Each structure stands twice: as C-alpha cells, then as structure tokens.
Amino acid sequence: MDVHPTVVFADLTDSSRIFEAMGNARATETVTRLIQWIGGICQAHGGRVVKSLGDGVFAIFSNAAPATHAVIELQRYHQKRLMAWPAPLRMALQIGVASGEVVEVEGDCFGDAVNLASRLSDLAGPGQIWATDAVIAQLSEAGVRHRDLGLITIRGRSEMSAVHRIDWQEELTAFLTVPASLTPMRMPDSSFGRIELAWLDVRSTFRTDQLPIHLGRVNDAQFVVSDPRVSRLHARIELRHGSCVLTDLSTYGTWVRFHGNGAPSQEIALRREECVLHGRGEIGLGAPLSDFTAPTIAFDTAGAEVELSRREPAR
Numbered sequence: 001m002d003v004h005p006t007v008v009f010a011d012l013t014d015s016s017r018i019f020e021a022m023g024n025a026r027a028t029e030t031v032t033r034l035i036q037w038i039g040g041i042c043q044a045h046g047g048r049v050v051k052s053l054g055d056g057v058f059a060i061f062s063n064a065a066p067a068t069h070a071v072i073e074l075q076r077y078h079q080k081r082l083m084a085w086p087a088p089l090r091m092a093l094q095i096g097v098a099s100g101e102v103v104e105v106e107g108d109c110f111g112d113a114v115n116l117a118s119r120l121s122d123l124a125g126p127g128q129i130w131a132t133d134a135v136i137a138q139l140s141e142a143g144v145r146h147r148d149l150g151l152i153t154i155r156g157r158s159e160m161s162a163v164h165r166i167d168w169q170e171e172l173t174a175f176l177t178v179p180a181s182l183t184p185m186r187m188p189d190s191s192f193g194r195i196e197l198a199w200l201d202v203r204s205t206f207r208t209d210q211l212p213i214h215l216g217r218v219n220d221a222q223f224v225v226s227d228p229r230v231s232r233l234h235a236r237i238e239l240r241h242g243s244c245v246l247t248d249l250s251t252y253g254t255w256v257r258f259h260g261n262g263a264p265s266q267e268i269a270l271r272r273e274e275c276v277l278h279g280r281g282e283i284g285l286g287a288p289l290s291d292f293t294a295p296t297i298a299f300d301t302a303g304a305e306v307e308l309s310r311r312e313p314a315r
Helices: 015-022 024-044 064-083 112-123 133-137
Strands: 006-012 048-052 056-061 093-099 103-105 108-110 129-132 145-152 161-167 194-199 202-207 213-216 235-240 243-248 254-259 268-270 274-277 280-285 296-301
Touching: 006 024, 006 064, 006 112, 015 024, 024 048, 024 056, 024 064, 048 108, 056 064, 056 112, 064 093, 064 129, 064 133, 064 161, 093 112, 093 133, 112 129, 129 133, 133 161, 145 235, 243 254, 243 268, 268 274
Parallel strands: 093 129
Antiparallel strands: 006 056, 006 093, 048 056, 103 108, 129 161, 145 161, 194 202, 194 296, 213 235, 235 243, 243 274, 254 268, 254 280, 280 296
C-alpha cells in the first residue's frame, strides 16, 4: 500500500458571531490563541503547519496515522473546553483529512489532497472529522472508529468521493442515547419506488436509481434546507435491500414522525442512527418536531415498507 502525505484542515465554526459578541479585540485574541493551540497539537504529533487561515489551520503529516491521532485529540480536548464556555461563545471544530500526493512550492502545498481536505472541512458538521478512503486505508489500529458516509458529491470533482466520519468520542454511549422508544411494526408488503420530499415551497421527487441523496444546508446536498440548525450534510437517504433508509449524520440530531391510521405516531429521535422510512410522515432537522419552528420536511414514499426498525449504522 502506498503511503502518501496526509493533509488536515481544521476550522473554527461561527467565528464571525464571536466577533459580534465579544468585540474585535477580545475575539481576535481568543481566536488567535485557539489557532496557536491547534497548530501546537499538530506539531506535537509530527505535523507541520503550512499556514493559518484566519479561523483555521492547514497542516500536513507524513501519513494518516499521526494526522488522525492529532485531529482526535483536537476534538476531545476542545469539546472539554467548550463545556466551560457560555453557549453563545462556543466555536466548534470541523475537520477535513485527505491523503495523496502533495506538491510543495515555496513553503506552500498544492494538490488534489489539499483541495479535498479543505472541501471536507467545509462540509463536515461542527464537532466532526471527515476523511477520505485513502486516509482510512492507512489506519491499521482497531482503536480508530469510523463510519462510512457513502459516496458524496464534492464540488469541483467529476466523480463522487467515498467519505468516512471518524468518531472521536471516548464514550459513544452518551451520544447514541435516544429518548424516544420505537415499537417494531408490520406494514403491508410492497416495493419502494420513490420518495417525495417537501419543505416550504420546495418539492422534489427522487427515484431509487437517484439514491443516495443528502439533506443539508449546503448546495452539495441534493435537498437543501436553509436553516442554521441544519448541518451542512445533515442526513442521508439511501436504498438498502429494497428499503428506504434515513441516517442521521448531524451534530444536533434528526427526528422522524410517521402518519397513518389516524393520529401521527410518536417522534423517533435519531443521533447518528438510522430508521427505515415508509408511507408518509415528517423529518425534523436539528430540532424536535414538537418545536413548531423546527425545519420540517414532509416525506411520502411510493409504497409502504415491510418493517420499520432503528439500529446503529454499519461501520
């Protein structure tokens, strides 16, 4: 297996909001200290800081292993720091990691891996680490957990890219706790043919051959919902074994409620989990459906599913 350099882009989210809240002088000092800390962690793991990017850091490592350890440490320690900060002043980290050939010119670095890591950093949600297949292929340690996000369209690339999310939480249990319960239910057997989505005046229909699709607030998503509570790529809808499966990829969660047989069903809360969509219902992004301000997508599938279930996505 070829071992190529690994590029890391680590960006602070919502830094402009911090400048409004704290004023230019204090905000500049806070962001500068965080950027210096990010660079120091990268250097401690053998990385080289190529440049600081205002509210982010561009670093390069000899291979994927030290880069991955560095970004996991960044997320873990920064999360502990944020717990002590007032909520309005919190700036999460979103990180992109890519491996490949890199060309250095006068101290700067260029190449497809650089462009891809930068784009993944933009697409990753707050508190997330997104990495390419080439990065995952170099990780032999069983201790590094990751989830396959499937093929994702990256702007500027002719082909879709296989992307993974690296799980850095030391205790995943707390992040996977779901308050709502779900009783398996049997539905009439029929095949899934398409899904119709509607949000405000936006309505789209996707056939099975057009899946997977992503719901999110950036143009890379096939169904765009412009709301600050919605992650860049918030959730994925895919065809799996003849079923329409919704997977939460977000920081703040996804809620699902089904309609049929009279009153709507109880809300299902998903936190990095998935459920099978059937019949008609609603999907809440970033806030419970019980919150009337929640960005809510109505869905309608062409045919009910045989069984509804919730389970942890396959790694």
